[in-house]
Amino acid sequence: MLENKFRRNLNLAVAPKRHLALGRSRQRLAKFTTSFALLVLLAVACGTPTLPCGTFTFTGTPHANHGITNQVNFNFNPATCGAACNCNQIVYIQMMRAINHDDGSFMQPFAEQANRMVTGDPDATQNGWAVDRLFGKVWGYYGRNDDGTFASSLTPGSNTTTAILRDQPGGWPVNTWFDAVSIPVCIDSGASCNNRLLGYEYWLFIVNPDGTTGDPFNEIGVTWMQTAFNKAVVEWNNDAPGLGKHSFPGMSPLP
Numbered sequence: 001m002l003e004n005k006f007r008r009n010l011n012l013a014v015a016p017k018r019h020l021a022l023g024r025s026r027q028r029l030a031k032f033t034t035s036f037a038l039l040v041l042l043a044v045a046c047g048t049p050t051l052p053c054g055t056f057t058f059t060g061t062p063h064a065n066h067g068i069t070n071q072v073n074f075n076f077n078p079a080t081c082g083a084a085c086n087c088n089q090i091v092y093i094q095m096m097r098a099i100n101h102d103d104g105s106f107m108q109p110f111a112e113q114a115n116r117m118v119t120g121d122p123d124a125t126q127n128g129w130a131v132d133r134l135f136g137k138v139w140g141y142y143g144r145n146d147d148g149t150f151a152s153s154l155t156p157g158s159n160t161t162t163a164i165l166r167d168q169p170g171g172w173p174v175n176t177w178f179d180a181v182s183i184p185v186c187i188d189s190g191a192s193c194n195n196r197l198l199g200y201e202y203w204l205f206i207v208n209p210d211g212t213t214g215d216p217f218n219e220i221g222v223t224w225m226q227t228a229f230n231k232a233v234v235e236w237n238n239d240a241p242g243l244g245k246h247s248f249p250g251m252s253p254l255p
Contacts, residue, residue, distance in 0.1 A: 047222025052199030053081040053254050054184075056220065060203065062213035067170030067178070068205045070216060074163045074184040076198060083255040085193035087186035090157040091150070092142040092165045093248075094182045095232045097128035101175040110135050112243070116235040118228065126228045131236040132180065138245045140236050141187070157184070172207050179204035181225050185251060196254035200225050226253065 054077045060070030072092070078085045097117075098107040106128035108114040117130040131140050138146050142165055143154025150156060157163025163184050172178055184198040200221030206214045237247045 047224045049220045049222055050200045050226060050253070051081050052201075052220060053078050053083055054198060055080070056199060056201045058201060058203055058216075058218040060205070060216035060218070062205070062215065063168070063170060065170040066172045066174070066176070066207045066211065066213055067168065068213060068216050069168045070203065071167070072165040072182045072201050072203070074157060074199060074201070076157060076159050076163070076184070078159075078193070078254065081255050083193065085186070085191055085196075085254070086159055087188045087191040087193055088158050089188045090163040090184050090186055090198065091144070091154060092163065092182050092184055093140060093229075093233075094132040094142045094165065094167075094180055095129045095229055096132040096169075096178070096180040097130070098172060098179075099128065099177045100173060101177065102173075107172070107176070112136070112239075116232075116239045118231045118235055121231070123224075123227075125224045126231055129181075129228045129232045131232050140233075140240075140246070140248055141185075142182075174207050174209050174211050176207040177204065178207070181221050181229060183229060186254075193254050195249050195251045197226075197229075197251055198254055200229070 052074075055075045057073040058070065060068045062068050074090065076087065076090055099105070100107055106117060106119070108117055108130055112135055113130050113133070117128060119127055121127050132142065133140060137144070139148075143151045145151055153166045155162070155164040165182050167180075169178060180203055182201045182203070186193045186196050186198065188194055201218065202221040202225060203216055203218040205216040208214060233248050233251070236245075239245070240247045
């Protein structure tokens with residue numbers, strides 16, 4: 001995330017949300033074979049596109065620290081998915097996964113996030129995902145501070161204003177495939193679509209063998225990502241009580 005007090009490692013106005021702590025993270029990697037990893041990567045391109053209840057706009061550029069600086073915008077228009085709702089607070093939940101092609105392992109930026117990673121699923125597409133939050137934060141919503149406000153990494157939206165997610169992942173080793181899904185959600189208790197998921201925006205980048213980062217790719221998420229997200233939320237909720245975190249409420253896609 002981009003909250004000021006978590007700036008570290010780079011002297012930037014907007015600093016990376018997560019730099020991979022290799023010493024700790026490698027101890028928590030979920031191992032699987034390289035051929036299995038390739039199946040996961042090939043599966044990304046397969047599936048039926050979801051229907052967002054609005055319009056996504058993605059921008060992203062590589063930076064020098066093995067990652068990208070990116071932004072996801074979402075303009076809510078419930079009519080695009082055959083729904084009707086007025087929501088005054090639209091935020092995001094994000095899940096992420098990183099795969100190390102050198103040893104075929106899943107990676108997460110720190111142990112707490114690795115512990116809530118989906119593993120052991122017979123469907124290769126489902127493994128490696130975890131709800132993406134800064135270490136120790138008690139809310140699972142992207143950019144949400146412990147007091148319920150939002151950091152500069154997240155601008156809440158509504159029917160008339162754009163919901164904006166800002167990210168800057170970095171510090172990953174060479175030969176890393178990093179992908180994420182950003183999911184806008186209504187958290188307005190007075191709205192008929194409260195706790196409804198409004199779309200799925202998939203994006204990825206690759207850190208090349210020479211240490212450069214390729215241009216990011218993005219597309220509307222496909223239906224298997226909905227299932228992966230549900231499983232990542234279950235993992236968050238399983239860990240939340242013991243860590244003093246807030247569990248997610250029941251959520252479902254709109255309409």
